[in-house]
Amino acid sequence: MVDILHRVGVKTPSPEKVYEALTTVDGLAGWWTDDTTGDADVGGVIAFRFPPGGFDMEVIEHRPSEHVSWKVVDGPEEWVGTTVDWELRQDDEMTIVLFKHQGWKEPVEFMHHCSTKWATYLMSLKSLVETGTGAPSPRDVRIAFPD
Amino acid sequence: MVDILHRVGVKTPSPEKVYEALTTVDGLAGWWTDDTTGDADVGGVIAFRFPPGGFDMEVIEHRPSEHVSWKVVDGPEEWVGTTVDWELRQDDEMTIVLFKHQGWKEPVEFMHHCSTKWATYLMSLKSLVETGTGAPSPRDVRIAFPD
Numbered sequence: 248m249v250d251i252l253h254r255v256g257v258k259t260p261s262p263e264k265v266y267e268a269l270t271t272v273d274g275l276a277g278w279w280t281d282d283t284t285g286d287a288d289v290g291g292v293i294a295f296r297f298p299p300g301g302f303d304m305e306v307i308e309h310r311p312s313e314h315v316s317w318k319v320v321d322g323p324e325e326w327v328g329t330t331v332d333w334e335l336r337q338d339d340e341m342t343i344v345l346f347k348h349q350g351w352k353e354p355v356e357f358m359h360h361c362s363t364k365w366a367t368y369l370m371s372l373k374s375l376v377e378t379g380t381g382a383p384s385p386r387d388v389r390i391a392f393p394d
Numbered sequence: 395m396v397d398i399l400h401r402v403g404v405k406t407p408s409p410e411k412v413y414e415a416l417t418t419v420d421g422l423a424g425w426w427t428d429d430t431t432g433d434a435d436v437g438g439v440i441a442f443r444f445p446p447g448g449f450d451m452e453v454i455e456h457r458p459s460e461h462v463s464w465k466v467v468d469g470p471e472e473w474v475g476t477t478v479d480w481e482l483r484q485d486d487e488m489t490i491v492l493f494k495h496q497g498w499k500e501p502v503e504f505m506h507h508c509s510t511k512w513a514t515y516l517m518s519l520k521s522l523v524e525t526g527t528g529a530p531s532p533r534d535v536r537i538a539f540p541d
Contacts (some may be wrong), residue, residue: 249397251399251509252501252509253513256538314404343538346506359493361492362400363400367513390402
């Protein structure tokens with residue numbers, strides 16, 4: 248079992264805006280993909296779509312301003328059954344975001360790609376909260392050519 | 395044992411420029427840190443320095459345009475003894491870079507930080523080869539505030 252781990256610090260006085268960007272369809276569309284639909288409440292399923300495909304995430308837990316957890320219920324075979332966790336913690340004027348995408352069966356090349364791509368989306372989330380503008384798909388940062 | 399994995403694709407007709415950016419002091423200074431010194435040949439030790447500290451890497455292997463391997467011989471406790479591997483492969487007009495930073499004992503918060511930070515440095519390497527300009531320290535992408 249191998250995991251994708253990341254950490255960013257978002258300059259914001261409280262975790263509220265980051266939490267909102269992780270727990271509402273509008274917030275998620277602001278940094279991950281324009282094409283975000285579904286039910287973002289606990290027990291609901293959010294559909295994230297990108298030009299090449301997408302992911303359906305069941306919302307497992309919302310602990311306000313502290314923790315968000317999703318389970319992948321549909322998407323690429325390597326993703327189905329994996330979990331995505333977001334832990335938030337305030338540290339002075341910065342919200343620390345600890346990200347874990349866990350449960351990958353094998354460290355396949357696609358996992359290397361997803362690890363780098365998640366980093367760019369976390370930077371997009373940081374930018375959304377700090378400046379009001381993220382870089383969601385299809386305006387996402389390209390890490391390969393074609394991506 | 396947990397690993398940091400990444401993948402980028404660099405638009406370039408052959409892996410030569412990427413390989414050079416990984417195996418020469420000037421190349422490394424172009425995307426990781428301005429303050430790169432030492433002996434970049436196999437068996438040598440390269441000293442990478444950043445405002446908060448740095449890393450000494452022993453060069454373990456150079457396989458031209460295919461593989462570069464380093465071992466961390468000095469630096470933060472969590473890094474010492476870990477290995478950094480770079481695999482290169484040409485895919486049409488793109489050099490695929492597979493990156494592995496292996497041998498971390500625990501998935502500590504610092505590892506989450508380093509994973510995200512590596513992604514930004516791989517984007518810097520990609521930019522260096524594609525445009526001639528990278529974003530090495532101290533002009534690196536800030537992923538937290540302060541970083």
